[in-house]
Each structure stands twice: as structure tokens, then as C-alpha cells.
Amino acid sequence: MLHLRLITPSEKTDAVVRLIENTVGTTHLAVVPGAARNPAGDVVLCDVAREAADELLTGLQELGLDKSGSIAVENIDLSLSVRADKAEAEAPGEGADAVLWEHLTDATHEESTLSVTYLAFITLATMIAACGVVLDNAILIVGAMAVGPEFGPLAGISTSIVRRAPRLALRSLIALLVGFAVAMAVTVVFSLFMDWIDLFSKEQLEADRPQTGFVYAPDAFSFIVAVLAGAAGTLSLTSAKSGALVGVAISVTTVPAAANAAVALSYGDMGQTWGSTEQLLLNLLGIILAGALTLLLQKWLWSRQRGRINAGQGS
Known part of the structure; x- marks a missing residue:
């Protein structure tokens, strides 16, 4: 109630x-x-x-x-x-x-606003993920995924598509692009600093990484998992089951891919940089597409149910 x-x-x-x-x-x-x-x-x-x-x-x-x-x-x-x-x-x-459409719009508006707190979270998450990819540490990768706040702007873009809200779309897009740009730029500097104090090395980055090598090697499953996670995340928002968002966060590799791209860029490894960037874009596209389609399906199903009920009451 x-x-x-x-x-x-x-x-x-x-x-x-x-x-x-x-x-x-x-x-x-x-x-x-x-x-x-x-x-x-x-x-x-x-x-x-x-x-x-x-x-x-x-x-x-x-x-x-x-x-x-x-x-x-x-x-x-x-x-x-x-x-x-x-x-x-x-x-x-x-x-x-x-689906409470006004509540969803208001929630995504708040979560997709570019702020100091948002920038801090996405930057810290990317730096944690940078440590994870260099050390080939899956625990750090999962932690970085949970910290990253990027699902808010992604949900905002999906909502704006369904609600036809250009202002929300622009606000979300700015938060997403500026957030990742700042986070990756800071992580490049962080990587150079860690290399300077001999805690990061190019050899570690280019070594065999069975736990984290997937972040710069996108495949069909990258997009499929992003689509599934995007649908689950959207359902968690519309049904107020926010606990599911944690599972969504650790299902996609947006922040780890951005971190790997930043570290690889600091060492001039363009192969990993482009592979990580492709992984990042595939995940972002999959989440936005799945979110929009999930909202459209919910809207259609609810309107059909309302129509049947109204028809029954009319008879």
C-alpha cells in the first residue's frame, strides 16, 4: 500500500x-x-x-x-x-x-544527475577495478562493480526513451559520458603513479590473466549478459525490489572494462584499450536496450490488463 x-x-x-x-x-x-x-x-x-x-x-x-x-x-x-x-x-x-511512472521518472532523475558524489563513486570504483585487473583479482573486480553508480544514468536513458523525456535523456547521457571520462582520466594518472612506485607494471597487465582477461575480450556473451542484467535491473526499479540491483551491478563489466582501458592506455597497449572500450560499449548498449524494452513490455502488459478489467466492469 x-x-x-x-x-x-x-x-x-x-x-x-x-x-x-x-x-x-x-x-x-x-x-x-x-x-x-x-x-x-x-x-x-x-x-x-x-x-x-x-x-x-x-x-x-x-x-x-x-x-x-x-x-x-x-x-x-x-x-x-x-x-x-x-x-x-x-x-x-x-x-x-x-509501474509508478512518476516515481520511476523521479528516481532515475535523482540517480542520473551529475554530481560530486556520483563522480567520486564512479572514479573510486574504476580505480579499485584498475587494481583488480593488474593483480588479476576477481574479488576486487566484483567490489568495483558493486561500488559503481552507472546503472542510474543507464536506467534514466531507458526511461527517457519510453517516457519521451529529452531532458532526462540529456541529463543521463551527460552523467554517463562525463562520469566515465573523468573516472578513466583519473585512473590513467593513478596507474602511472602506481607504476612509478613499482606497484603496477606493464608485465602484469600483459601477463596471462585467467580471472580478469575477459574485460578486454568481448564476445556474444558480453552483450547477452548485459541485456539480461539490464532487464533485471529495470524490473528491480519498477517493482521496488532494489536489492536485486546489487546482483545487476556485479553481472556487467562496465567499470572493469573502463578501468582496463585506462590502465592499458597508460602503458600504450592499444590492443587492450580498444578491446576494453568495445566491452564497455557493448555493455552500455545492452543495458539501455534491455531497459527500454522491459519498460515498453511492462507498459503494454499493464494497459492490456487494465483494458480487460475495464471491459469486465462495463459489462
Whole structure:
């Protein structure tokens, strides 16, 4: 269940209440007239089943409440209520399958914004991965994958394709490109420093690396795994099962490939540099493509389910 806290101009309160009452899957409706001060108006509270929330939020936006008032949505971790159970049972579909498009857009907007923190994480992840590829240490590679924040901008690009949001696409693309460019540039300097203090060497990089050699040797599985991980990551975002993102992060080799390219570039090994770059691009393309297709499929399936339910109610 989700909890909605609305501030409505007094002249719109009746329309908002009617919309809530006519939306299947809502309960615990409360109206506090004149309680809001900034903006001035009434406070309307209600709970809604997750699978009915997107329809309700769309209706509230059509009433202009996002401009003239306020719409706040919170997750309810526990609700001991027969009415809540009844509302969830009446709502169409399953909550785990529902996509809250405004929530997804807002979440990807936050995760895909270029910031000092984002740059710090992706740079540190790339430097950790650089140590992993030189030492041929799979544990360091996995750690670097988990630290890397690049799935946020990738999800932002996929969402922007489906939502037709050019600003989100541009913001995500800037974060992705600038982030990797900065991380790889810093890692080149880091690699040269580590070589200067005799902790990195070209011989280590070019030696047989059974644990990490895959990062500069892309093949069909590179793209296939990226596609599967992109679909899993998108599902974890839309169903609020964020724990799955950790598995997604350690399934793709974006950060290790960027790190290997940077280290190889510092030694002038263009073979590994180009191979790692190809691996990086294949992973990025696979994740974006899978994310967009997953969202489109979810949108199509949910619209079909809504259509069947509405047809049944009409008859």
C-alpha cells in the first residue's frame, strides 16, 4: 500500500475526493479542511493499493494538483487494516507488477544527475577495478562493480526513451559520458603513479590473466549478459525490489572494462584499450536496450490488463 498526502485548493477538494472515491483500490480517506498553510488549502489523506496508484496519480495531475497544490507519496511498510486488505484485493493486477511512472521518472532523475558524489563513486570504483585487473583479482573486480553508480544514468536513458523525456535523456547521457571520462582520466594518472612506485607494471597487465582477461575480450556473451542484467535491473526499479540491483551491478563489466582501458592506455597497449572500450560499449548498449524494452513490455502488459478489467466492469 501507498499513502498519499495531498494539499488541495478548497475549490478543487470536492473533485479530488470524488476521484479518490471512484478509484478502485483506495481506502482510509480523510479530509482536513483549511489545514494547509503553504500552499493554502485543505489536506486530503488516503491509502491506495500500489497497482491502482498510477491511475490515481494521473487523475490528480489532470486536475492540476501538482501545480496548484501538492502530491506526496509514501510507502506503507505495515498496515493492519481489513479495509486496506479489501482495497488491495479489489485493485486490478498485482502490486509487484505495477509501474509508478512518476516515481520511476523521479528516481532515475535523482540517480542520473551529475554530481560530486556520483563522480567520486564512479572514479573510486574504476580505480579499485584498475587494481583488480593488474593483480588479476576477481574479488576486487566484483567490489568495483558493486561500488559503481552507472546503472542510474543507464536506467534514466531507458526511461527517457519510453517516457519521451529529452531532458532526462540529456541529463543521463551527460552523467554517463562525463562520469566515465573523468573516472578513466583519473585512473590513467593513478596507474602511472602506481607504476612509478613499482606497484603496477606493464608485465602484469600483459601477463596471462585467467580471472580478469575477459574485460578486454568481448564476445556474444558480453552483450547477452548485459541485456539480461539490464532487464533485471529495470524490473528491480519498477517493482521496488532494489536489492536485486546489487546482483545487476556485479553481472556487467562496465567499470572493469573502463578501468582496463585506462590502465592499458597508460602503458600504450592499444590492443587492450580498444578491446576494453568495445566491452564497455557493448555493455552500455545492452543495458539501455534491455531497459527500454522491459519498460515498453511492462507498459503494454499493464494497459492490456487494465483494458480487460475495464471491459469486465462495463459489462
